[in-house]
Amino acid sequence: xxxxxxxxxxxxxxxxxxxxxxxxxxxxxxxxxxxxxxxxxxxxxxxxxxxxxxxxxxxxxxxxxxxxxxxxxxxxxxxxxxxxxxxxxxxxxxxxxxxxxxxxxxxxxxxxxxxxxxxxxxxxxxxxxxxxxxxxxxxxxxxxxxxxxxxxxxxxxxxxxxxxxxxxxxxxxxxxxxxxxxxxx
Amino acid sequence: xxxxxxxxxxxxxxxxxxxxxxxxxxxxxxxxxxxxxxxxxxxxxxxxxxxxxxxxxxxxxxxxxxxxxxxxxxxxxxxxxxxxxxxxxxxxxxxxxxxxxxxxxxxxxxxxxxxxxxxxxxxxxxxxxxxxxxxxxxxxxxxxxxxxxxxxxxxxxxxxxxxxxxxxxxxxxxxxxxxxxxxxxxxxxxxxxxxxxxxxxxxxxxxxxxxxxxxxxxxxxxxxxxxxxxxxxxxxxxxxxxxxxxxxxxxxxxxxxxxxxxxxxxxxxxxxxxxxxxxxxxxxxxxxxxxxxxxxxxxxxxxxxxxxxxxxxxxxxxxxxxxxxxxxxxxxxxxxxxxxxxxxxxxxxxxxxxxxxxxxxxxxxxxxxxxxxxxxxxxxxxxxxxxxxxxxxxxxxxxxxxxxxxxxxxxxxxxxxxxxxxxxxxxxxxxxxxxxxxxxxxxxxxxxxxxxxxxxxxxxxxxxxxxxxxxxxxxxxxxxxxxxxxxxxxxxxxxxxxxxxxxxxxxxxxxxxxxxxxxxxxxxxxxxxxxxxxxxxxxxxxxxxxxxxxxxxxxxxxxxxxxxxxxxxxxxxxxxxxxxxxxxxx
Numbered sequence: 001x002x003x004x005x006x007x008x009x010x011x012x013x014x015x016x017x018x019x020x021x022x023x024x025x026x027x028x029x030x031x032x033x034x035x036x037x038x039x040x041x042x043x044x045x046x047x048x049x050x051x052x053x054x055x056x057x058x059x060x061x062x063x064x065x066x067x068x069x070x071x072x073x074x075x076x077x078x079x080x081x082x083x084x085x086x087x088x089x090x091x092x093x094x095x096x097x098x099x100x101x102x103x104x105x106x107x108x109x110x111x112x113x114x115x116x117x118x119x120x121x122x123x124x125x126x127x128x129x130x131x132x133x134x135x136x137x138x139x140x141x142x143x144x145x146x147x148x149x150x151x152x153x154x155x156x157x158x159x160x161x162x163x164x165x166x167x168x169x170x171x172x173x174x175x176x177x178x179x180x181x182x183x184x185x
Numbered sequence: 186x187x188x189x190x191x192x193x194x195x196x197x198x199x200x201x202x203x204x205x206x207x208x209x210x211x212x213x214x215x216x217x218x219x220x221x222x223x224x225x226x227x228x229x230x231x232x233x234x235x236x237x238x239x240x241x242x243x244x245x246x247x248x249x250x251x252x253x254x255x256x257x258x259x260x261x262x263x264x265x266x267x268x269x270x271x272x273x274x275x276x277x278x279x280x281x282x283x284x285x286x287x288x289x290x291x292x293x294x295x296x297x298x299x300x301x302x303x304x305x306x307x308x309x310x311x312x313x314x315x316x317x318x319x320x321x322x323x324x325x326x327x328x329x330x331x332x333x334x335x336x337x338x339x340x341x342x343x344x345x346x347x348x349x350x351x352x353x354x355x356x357x358x359x360x361x362x363x364x365x366x367x368x369x370x371x372x373x374x375x376x377x378x379x380x381x382x383x384x385x386x387x388x389x390x391x392x393x394x395x396x397x398x399x400x401x402x403x404x405x406x407x408x409x410x411x412x413x414x415x416x417x418x419x420x421x422x423x424x425x426x427x428x429x430x431x432x433x434x435x436x437x438x439x440x441x442x443x444x445x446x447x448x449x450x451x452x453x454x455x456x457x458x459x460x461x462x463x464x465x466x467x468x469x470x471x472x473x474x475x476x477x478x479x480x481x482x483x484x485x486x487x488x489x490x491x492x493x494x495x496x497x498x499x500x501x502x503x504x505x506x507x508x509x510x511x512x513x514x515x516x517x518x519x520x521x522x523x524x525x526x527x528x529x530x531x532x533x534x535x536x537x538x539x540x541x542x543x544x545x546x547x548x549x550x551x552x553x554x555x556x557x558x559x560x561x562x563x564x565x566x567x568x569x570x571x572x573x574x575x576x577x578x579x580x581x582x583x584x585x586x587x588x589x590x591x592x593x594x595x596x597x598x599x600x601x602x603x604x605x606x607x608x609x610x611x612x613x614x615x616x617x618x619x620x621x622x623x624x625x626x627x628x629x630x631x632x633x634x635x636x637x638x639x640x641x642x643x644x645x646x647x648x649x650x651x652x653x654x655x656x657x658x659x660x661x662x663x664x665x666x667x668x669x670x671x672x673x674x675x676x677x678x679x680x681x682x683x684x685x686x687x688x689x690x691x692x693x694x695x696x697x698x699x700x701x702x703x704x705x706x707x708x709x710x711x712x713x714x715x716x717x718x719x720x721x722x723x724x725x726x727x728x729x730x731x732x733x734x735x736x737x738x739x740x741x742x743x744x745x746x747x748x749x750x751x752x753x754x755x756x757x758x759x760x761x762x763x764x765x766x767x768x769x770x771x
Contacts, residue, residue, distance in 0.1 A: 032368070035317070036305060047310055078497060085494035091314040091334060094368050 024053065025080045025100040026072050026107055026177045028185055032092040033059050033067040040090050041069060050083050051075060054109075054152070054174040066094070070107075070177050097185045099177050107177035111155045112137070113146045117166035125165050132158045143168070187359050192321050193218035193352040196285060199328035201228045202360050205256045207247060207622050208232065209240040213260025214300060215287025218352035220258075232622065232651055235643035237264050239615035241271020241342075242641070245280045246619030249602045250577055250627075252405060254281040254335050255619065261287045262300030265346075266307065270609060272342045273311035277606025278428060279403055281340035283331050284312075290350040291319060304346040313341030318348070321356035329361040338371025339492040340403055371491055375508030380516050383463070383487045383504055384526055390461035391532035392539075393421045396444065396473075399428030399605065400466015400490060402598045404510035409598045411514035412465065413437070418521050419528050422540055424452035426467050427590055428605045435594030441540065442549070445473040446741050447587040450548035450750055451540050456481055457747035458539070464488045466510045469499040470606070471770070479746030489513045548739040549591045550753050558708050560585065560660045560731040564592040564632065567658060570715050575627040577620045579603065581613040581637030584666035584737040589632040611640030614657060618644060621653040628656070628719060635661040635728075636685050645698040648724045656718050657726045659691060662733045670736050675768050695726035706730035743770040 031037045038057055045052050053072040060068045073083060080098065087096045099105040113134070115125045122144075129136065129146050132154065138145035148158055152175060159170055179185065190198065196219050200208060209232045212220045223231050234240040237259045244255030255275075259268050265286040275282045289298040305317045314334050316327045324347070331343040387393060395416060401408045409432040416423050416439050423433050424441040433440055442449030444456055453475075456462065462484045467473070474480045477499065486502040488495075489510060496505040506513055520526075551561045564585075578593055579602040580586040586603055595601050602620055604612040613631040621629040631638075638659055648655050660666075668683040695702030701723045705714040711729075718725045738753045744767025 035319075036309065039306070040309060043309055078501070082494065082498055085496075089313075089492070089494055091369050 021076055022074055023077055023080065023100070024072060024074045025098055026070065026105065026175065027084065027087070028097045028099055028177060029069040029071065029087055030094040030185065031067050031069060032094070033065040034092055037067070037090075037092050038069070040092070041071075041087065044086055044090065045073075045083075048086065050079065056174040056176055070175055072175050095185060097179075099179060102179055104180040105177050106180060107151055107175045108149055109152050109155055109173055109175050110147065110149045111159070111170055111172040113148060113159060113162055113170050114143060114168040115146065115162050115166050116143045116168050118142050121165050125162065128158070128161050128165075134158065187357050189355055190358050191218065191222070191353060191355045192318075192324050192347065193222040195324050195356070195358045196328065196347070196352070197222040197226060197229065198358055199325065199361070200256060201226070203329070203332045204253065205229055207619075208256050208258055209234055209243040209247070209619065210258030211237050211240060211260065211264060213264050213287065215261035215289060215349050216258060216264075216285075216352075218349065219285070219287070219347075230622075231258075232618070232647065234615065235646050236641065237267035238271050238611065239618075239641050239644045239647065241268045241282065241284065242274065242609070242612050242615035243619035243622075243644075243647075244282045244284075245271065245275050245278075245612075246579060246602050246616030247623045248280050248282060248619075249402075249616075250599050250620035251623040252599060253623070254283055254332055256283050256285075258285045259287070260300065261289055261304065262302045264300075265304040266302060269307060269311055270607075272308055272344065274604050274607040274609045274612065275342040276311050276313065278604065279340050279399060280342070281335040282342040283335050284342060284344045286344060286346045287352070288317070288346045288348040291348045292350070294348065304344065308344045311342070312344050313339075315344035315346065317346045318351050321351055321354040324351060324356065325359045329364060330366065332361075333364045333366060334369060337369065339400075371509075372507050373491075373509040373512050375489065375506040375513035375516060377516065379504060379506045380513060381520060381524075383506060384517060384521055384524070386461055386485060386487065386504065387419060387421070387463065387521075388526045388528060390421075391529055392455075392459045392536045393419070393461040393463065393528075393533075394441075394455045394459040395421055395423035395463050395465065396425075396456065396467055397423060397429045397432055397465045398426040398467025401429055401432040401510050402466075404466065404491075406598055408432070408466075408511035408514055411511060411518050414518050415514055415521065418518065420530075420533055421463075421528065422455055422537070424448070424455065426470070426473055426605070427603060429467065430590060430601045431595035431598045434596040436596060443590050445470075446475070446743075447591065447737055447739065448741075449591075450546045450739055450752060451543035453741065453747040453750055454543045455540055459484045462486045464490075464502070465514070466490060468495045471499070474500060475741045476744055476746045481747070546752060548750070548752055551735070551738075554732065555708055557732045558706065558711055558729060560588050560662065560735055561592050562708065563658075563660055563711065563729050563731060564588050566711055566715055567630065567632070568593045570712065571628060571630070571719060575624070576600065577602065577617075577624060577627045577629045579613040579616040579620060579629070579631045581631070581633045581640075582608045582610045583634045583637060583668075584662075584670065584735075585632055585634040585637075585660040587667075587737045588660070593632070610637040614638060614641050614644045614655070615647070617655040617657075618648050618651070618653050621655050622651065629653070630656045630658050633657055633659045634666060635659050635663065635688060635691070636665040639689075642694070645695070645700060645724070645726070649699045654722055654724050656721075656724070658718070659726065659728050660731050661688075661691070661728050662731050662735065663688065664733060666735075667737065673736070674742070675763055691726050691728035700724040700726055702726050702728070704728040704730065743767040
């Protein structure tokens with residue numbers, strides 16, 4: 001089955017500490033919206049030394065009290081497989097889907113970006129905002145707040161462009177993700 | 186039949202309905218209503234321990250020796266935190282335990298109230314699941330669900346934290362029904378296609394070995410019976426982890442002995458050289474595998490386990506079958522027969538003759554002495570003199586534990602209770618009490634060390650109170666022996682804090698607790714003394730004075746492979762065998 005998969009990294013593995021193929025995966029986790037469920041998920045990651053790049057959670061079905069957690073994690077493929085299995089052991093978790101193993105999925109993130117500047121810098125910021133289809137949601141004579149939605153990369157790019165112009169701060173929601181096509185998870 | 190009652194009464198009713206016969210516990214402010222409800226009934230015997238850790242280990246001993254869910258009741262705050270070690274132990278060794286903890290009233294939660302602690306927060310990492318019951322309406326469901334989760338799939342401990350106001354509140358009790366849990370449905374049946382594939386691999390194997398673990402014991406006695414049948418059908422050699430001892434009888438002809446760090450030479454070499462490994466209910470723990478990149482390098486691996494996260498965790502396998510051992514073994518036995526499969530007899534004969542050459546090294550051998558009692562000899566004599574009885578063995582943790590595993594031989598499952606995963610010193614005495622209460626007809630012996638036994642020595646009082654005639658067989662070498670051994674091997678013989686100084690007089694200690702105390706230091710007297718211990722109707726503390734400097738061998742030094750064992754007769758300076766990387770691994 002997994003003949004080619006090398007042993008997962010553990011302190012007892014001779015390859016521990018060496019760089020291995022690191023991948024970034026997006027996991028969708030459907031959970032009962034009950035107290036402590038997020039702590040169970042986060043505790044699993046910290047307790048077993050897994051990475052969390054981004055984590056978002058919100059209720060998605062009020063009547064059934066279901067929440068959806070989207071986790072972006074990095075690790076060797078066998079580590080990510082292990083993460084999925086470990087998540088499945090948590091009792092109030094209904095389903096774990098590794099979206100990155102599926103045909104296609106969309107991920108979006110919302111960011112609010114505060115930029116400060118006058119004169120030319122101000123117009124430049126506005127111009128770039130338009131190019132990125134960012135909305136201005138607050139303005140003063142010396143600042144803007146942009147609202148930008150998109151894939152994380154797009155937000156990264158925009159933030160980098162704003163930095164020399166007068167970036168003050170950024171607030172990001174983290175990634176929400178969903179599969180393409182008619183099927184649910 | 187639903188009935189109106191208080192939360193405290195619901196707890197007791199639910200325990201009765203779940204078939205609990207013994208409840209290990211310690212009262213306190215936050216569980217008084219439950220203790221009051223216990224006062225009014227006779228179906229459940231409450232066993233008052235002397236420390237909550239003892240309650241948890243006693244529940245484990247009860248569970249492991251009976252196959253039922255063990256149950257404990259402790260108060261909030263220190264009651265709950267004292268139970269944490271036992272809960273972690275149960276999690277690591279997959280023992281079904283339900284732990285009910287009291288909690289301060291809901292309106293005081295978060296206020297740093299007297300004896301308040303965040304029990305669900307603290308136990309989240311050391312339980313399979315836990316609950317804080319906020320409403321009386323949820324209590325009956327949670328009580329029954331907790332038992333379902335504790336015993337289903339890969340078993341484990343479950344905590345139910347019940348605030349005192351919920352214990353006083355009244356509500357409608359629902360008896361247990363067939364629980365249709367909304368998320369937790371472990372897969373019991375293995376995939377038939379994969380099972381057939383596994384059998385085909387087995388039929389072709391030239392150097393196969395069964396590597397079995399605690400999962401076989403957890404799957405119930407039927408799993409052990411089926412395992413024995415499959416071993417007989419195939420003629421394959423079989424070894425087992427510490428946790429799996431007894432699933433296959435130690436007198437069975439295919440038995441290689443335990444494997445791993447202190448396992449037999451033949452078992453470890455068979456693992457190293459095999460071309461097909463069939464892992465059943467075992468989890469490739471680091472004490473088993475040794476150096477991972479040299480682990481069974483020539484083998485294909487089949488892994489049967491109920492927990493998908495155990496598969497490919499430490500070792501990548503070629504064929505994974507997720508399912509309950511008993512179900513999968515049943516299908517394997519049936520299909521091996523119905524498809525008229527047979528092993529490669531010629532190859533197997535060669536494999537066995539290789540194994541016999543390894544066996545001839547007699548790796549559990551030791552130098553006998555007529556002046557001091559060798560610890561191995563003590564266990565050997567205990568085994569010989571208790572043969573033919575229903576004997577249950579518990580242990581503490583350390584050298585004595587490994588000697589017990591090597592030299593006491595188990596014919597049946599559920600007769601051997603030891604702390605494997607967590608390695609908890611202080612496990613054996615409370616576990617022995619739990620095992621004795623579940624098996625009144627059995628001889629229960631805690632093979633202990635003089636250091637470990639002191640960790641939960643207060644439970645002698647519990648043994649006395651409940652007339653548990655447990656025998657505490659202390660291999661007293663005046664050292665934390667395993668620590669001393671590692672210091673000899675790795676730290677130049679600097680025995681930092683490992684000498685058991687200021688030891689109590691165990692004979693007087695036993696007498697102080699109202700038990701029988703005995704001491705033996707002469708090999709010539711040992712048999713008679715052990716016989717006297719066995720024949721005693723009371724609990725006995727047996728202070729067996731053994732050789733102080735004996736090392737536990739054979740041994741795979743940490744960071745080494747299965748075929749790099751140190752044998753008892755190896756003259757090499759063992760301190761040089763372990764490199765710096767190995768030292769880190771402990």
